[in-house]
Amino acid sequence: MKKLLIIASCICLAFCLTACAEQENTHPEYVLTYAENQPQNYPTSLGGERFAELVKERTEGKVIIQVKYAGEYGTDEDVVSQMRFGGIDFARVSLAVVADEVPVLNVLQLPFLYTDSAHMWRVLDGEIGEELLAAFQEDELVGLSWYDAGARSFYATKPIRELADVQGMTVRVQNSQLAMDMVTLMGAKPVYVDHNDVHYAFETRKINAAENNWPVYQYMDHYLVAKYYTVLEHTRVPDVQLASRRTWEILPEEYRTIILECAKESALYQRNLWIRNDIFARATVIDSGCEIIFLEPEKKLQFQRAVQPLYEKYCTDHLDLIQKIQAG
Ligand code: GCU
Numbered sequence: 001m002k003k004l005l006i007i008a009s010c011i012c013l014a015f016c017l018t019a020c021a022e023q024e025n026t027h028p029e030y031v032l033t034y035a036e037n038q039p040q041n042y043p044t045s046l047g048g049e050r051f052a053e054l055v056k057e058r059t060e061g062k063v064i065i066q067v068k069y070a071g072e073y074g075t076d077e078d079v080v081s082q083m084r085f086g087g088i089d090f091a092r093v094s095l096a097v098v099a100d101e102v103p104v105l106n107v108l109q110l111p112f113l114y115t116d117s118a119h120m121w122r123v124l125d126g127e128i129g130e131e132l133l134a135a136f137q138e139d140e141l142v143g144l145s146w147y148d149a150g151a152r153s154f155y156a157t158k159p160i161r162e163l164a165d166v167q168g169m170t171v172r173v174q175n176s177q178l179a180m181d182m183v184t185l186m187g188a189k190p191v192y193v194d195h196n197d198v199h200y201a202f203e204t205r206k207i208n209a210a211e212n213n214w215p216v217y218q219y220m221d222h223y224l225v226a227k228y229y230t231v232l233e234h235t236r237v238p239d240v241q242l243a244s245r246r247t248w249e250i251l252p253e254e255y256r257t258i259i260l261e262c263a264k265e266s267a268l269y270q271r272n273l274w275i276r277n278d279i280f281a282r283a284t285v286i287d288s289g290c291e292i293i294f295l296e297p298e299k300k301l302q303f304q305r306a307v308q309p310l311y312e313k314y315c316t317d318h319l320d321l322i323q324k325i326q327a328g
Contacts, residue, residue: 042277043215043277047266088244092242095239108238111235128325142248144241150215152236170208174195217285
């Protein structure tokens, strides 16, 4: 019996080795590029890595996606402009980077839009999420899946305990007109700085505040240079996995289906990682002695009132959509 088992195991192993060798020997039909602006161990990067592994496995090595991390292909803006003519094939970026070109996406950047994260996911996982992924087509892009980027809050070199504390601060924002206007309405000066240069901008005092989620605050070491984190959670701007439309159109239907399915699966994987990393990031910054400031409801309301004009300026054409989201 023991002998039989050993023989059976050897046969299995031989099969596996042959299958692996065959896969290794397969010549890829497509070798495609994928840009990611976060470090390699960050949840969105691990999501991208999982995406590439799944695509390789399910196309039996015919489609290889090479993920480059930490902004190796340039800033998100550079990446997106390359994607418009097929220079880069895939990327994971913040929705904010594309919203100036595809204005309906601004709806998802509106401050105080959702009640919580579960509300946002009900919207993004439903019909509205799918419709908005389709809207990326207007910008020569294909929206594949939504990635979690948490809730954004302010952090600064001085405590922000109410709206008056933000007056006159210089705040780093993403490259988006709506983000600029939001900070201006709060009474501060917005400055666009690329994600990978924010730490340096704090060090050189180009900025004294920024706004982002817990994992960015911790992974990018912003908590070492801006020790006050105010839990405002003013926006939940999702990240998105994109393909270049040029690339997409040359891929056979069969591969497109697989890629889309792998993107969605990698997004679920990323969301799980996000939850754990979010907790870890909070614990790390609290442990390091940063002051975490929770706002009383009436102080939060000051911010909410200040940014209300954004709804009119950006979204009068999309009032139905906003209503649907808020009811979601
Ligand atoms: C999000 C996103 C980052 C992005 C950042 C930003 O957190 O996940 O990759 O660069 O926002 O504020 O620029």
